[in-house]
Amino acid sequence: MEKDTYNTLAAPGEETLFKEKGSKFFGYAFPVADETEVKTLLADIKKQHPQARHWCYAFQLGTEPNIYYRANDDGEPSNTAGIPIYGQIQSLGVTNVLVVSVRYFGGVKLGVGGLISAYRLSAQLALEASEIIEKTINVHYTLKFGYQDMNRVMRVIKEKNLEVVSQKMEMDCEIVVATRKKNAPAVLEAFESLYTISVK
Incomplete structure (x- = not known):
């Protein structure tokens, strides 16, 4: 591994x-x-x-x-x-x-x-x-979503114990989160299942 x-x-x-x-x-x-x-x-x-x-x-x-x-x-x-x-x-x-x-x-x-x-x-x-x-090698994801998805995103961040690196709340929301490398695939999957959110 x-x-x-x-x-x-x-x-x-x-x-x-x-x-x-x-x-x-x-x-x-x-x-x-x-x-x-x-x-x-x-x-x-x-x-x-x-x-x-x-x-x-x-x-x-x-x-x-x-x-x-x-x-x-x-x-x-x-x-x-x-x-x-x-x-x-x-x-x-x-x-x-x-x-x-x-x-x-x-x-x-x-x-x-x-x-x-x-x-x-x-x-x-x-x-x-x-x-x-x-220290852990972290993978960063940029999440872009509308305010209506805020609760769902926050729930995943909490469940997966993610570090919030930065957030911008304007017309839409943009949050950058970090997770250690080995957990990254599961985190990506959790966000991708919320199809109204873009993950980079």
């Missing part, structure tokens, strides 16, 4: 600090909904750490089969920062998440292997400092 849940972060985690040969790695993990949020958070972190040398990160958005991710080494040798950070996101099986590791150079080069393990550890600490929660 197809999964209809995913794991993500309940809230931004606490700042973590990992030190290696004088270099400092500040780690952060955030729940994110889209790339705009990623950009805003990265800009905030750069303001918090204007003296840092590198702001490396990875993020993942979406659930199977529509996963989108990006990993950024921000000037570190190729694949020594972003990919190890992304590896930690994958190993914890979380999505809709951004992990950033901010490096202050301590004067000693860590080498490729040292960098990979430092960024991996920094990401791991950041994720471990965050609470991971399970």
